[in-house]
Amino acid sequence: MATPVLMPKLGLTMESGKVVSWKKREGEPVAKGETLLEVETDKIVSEVQSPQAGFLLKVLEPEEAEVKVQAVLAVIGEKGEDISSFLAAPGQPSAPAVNAPAEAAEAPSLPAAGRLRITPRARKLLAERGFAPADLEAPGVDRIGEADVQDFLARQGQIRPMSRIEKVAAERMTASFRDIPQFSLRFKAELDRLLDLLPHLKEEAGRDITVNDLILRGVAIALSRFPEVQCQARGEGLFQPGSVNLGFAVALDRGLVVPVIRDAGGKRLAALSREAAELSERAKEQRLRPEDVSGGTFTVSNLGMFGICSFVPIVNPGEGAILGVGGIQSVTAGRVVELTLVCDHRSVNGATGAGFCRELKSVLEAAEEAAW
């Protein structure tokens, strides 16, 4: 039974390959699995083995020829066999009817030569996800079904559309990284005194007060004293906000939002904490109103709860600086938090930023004000 040798599909995106060199000449005997030729894709060179024992009856594609995937390269068979059906249209994908018996008879090692059987539902699902049936390798399966395609797709990874929040965040982060010359200032603050006060503060407030609440309170105080760090570049002017509208980043299942506490400079710890908790709750339930996420003048991003020591966030476009908060670390001196201020260098310079850092450090370390 004459069997065609086909151009293999060696990668998902491969459409054709080049014949590099023939290792056998027409008329030579070949064993099953013996190398017949080498083919080259834009990525690799690969050997093509004989699908069965017999003679290399006909070479259809010369060296250097560019050949479509699944097209017939050569015919293997017994001497004297009629191979006219393979010669009709060289360079074309082989006709299924010709090859079907070969698949059924004795060439299970060459599924590509046979007609691929796939259910309509499976075929449609594949097409919807941008794949062709030939992309699947399904040895030992007499007909590819939806379950096989689901398995295949699960192994491919997938793209899902961005949520609206993710899309906005992506655009803003890209704009920030591309357009804002950012520099970062790293410093540490000792939190022993504040943390010692924390149980008492919770009791007094009658609710949970978090480390983040303390940081927000400290930042609000420091910002009222160093409002220059909020200065924003706007076209050819510099905008100095008149109040402290403190944003804090909240991670959602899909994306990130930054709710804003308005006039945070004048709010005491308990009020600030309550407002932050309410905004976080609304953010997680996706119930934030437009006014909850607009008008921010400074953002705090805290990854301390994830065990991050310190990190460099990206300035929220429209703001002058952002503070990255790491986790609390116990060191010999006591308990320390690492903080990183990232500033828009068009509107905030190093000295201003450093002044703010020094003030925030002293507010947090002195504890009294931040705890108030």
Added chain:
Amino acid sequence: MRKISYSEAIAEAQLQEMQRDEKVFLMGLVLRDPYGSAFGQTKGISTALGPERVLDVPVSENGYVGAGVGAAITGMRPVVELQFSDFITIAMDQVVQQAANMRYMFGGQIKVPMVLRAPTGAYLSAAAHHSHCLESWFSFIPGIKVVLPSDAYDAKGLLISAIRDDNFVIYLEHKKLFDKKAEVPEEPYTIPLGKAAVKRQGTDLTIVAWSFMVSKALEAAAALEKKGISAEVVDLRTVSPLDEETVLSSVEKTGKLVVFQETYRHCSVATDVSALVAEKGFDFLDAPIRLITAKDVPIPFAPVLENFVLPQTENLVAEAESLVTKARRG
């Protein structure tokens, strides 16, 4: 709610429609009390309304079906009963040439508001003359609605719809269902003709059945559930017109179709349903369509042979299981 049998539901539907509309009358073999028809489908009606609206006729199918067609085109609403649907062969000219064609051939100037009721089906060791299911013949002819209720509730609602319909309706009652009881409201209600019902929800495969086979399909679905297979059972209720939407949307959900038909396969409702899905639901299919039907021989008298020839619940369970297991192979 009270439970009544399938034959009681048929009798009640006719009685209530006769009380509602004096143009409705019955015609057939021994319909009057005390006999009240071969399976009790007209029991009590002649006693309640008098013998003049329940006409007992000689054994002359071509004659009295023709009389029914004549009454219908001249303003009455006859419900004509054949003692067995097999004998419709004698009245075929009245059914196929007259009743089905007249409204069209007279340009809509006349209507044929007639119901032809007839017991259908096998599984009773009643031999080849009394075991046919001929719904496929009549589905083939334009101008005939073909209704096959699968339980007492559907029997009443579908029969009332059939009597109120201005077109010729063949209403086939399954002999195996006459004594089966179900909850049936006392007041009259209608079930639209041409609308199938999902009798059981499922996700792994769709079983399309009608008439007596629905109860077997539901048995099979319960057995399949124990094997972890979730079968959806669609009861066509009316095989002509066919509710394409319900069948297609079920197969769209499950990806697999088994048609479970009591009678022979060729040129039948089963092949028609599979053609529908192959034509309009091709992309939904995740396995070949399977048809489970009777073998191509006259229905035997001997119970062992009859059971061998007719499709059984176990055949359906086995086919469904192999269909779903192969698709799950992973």
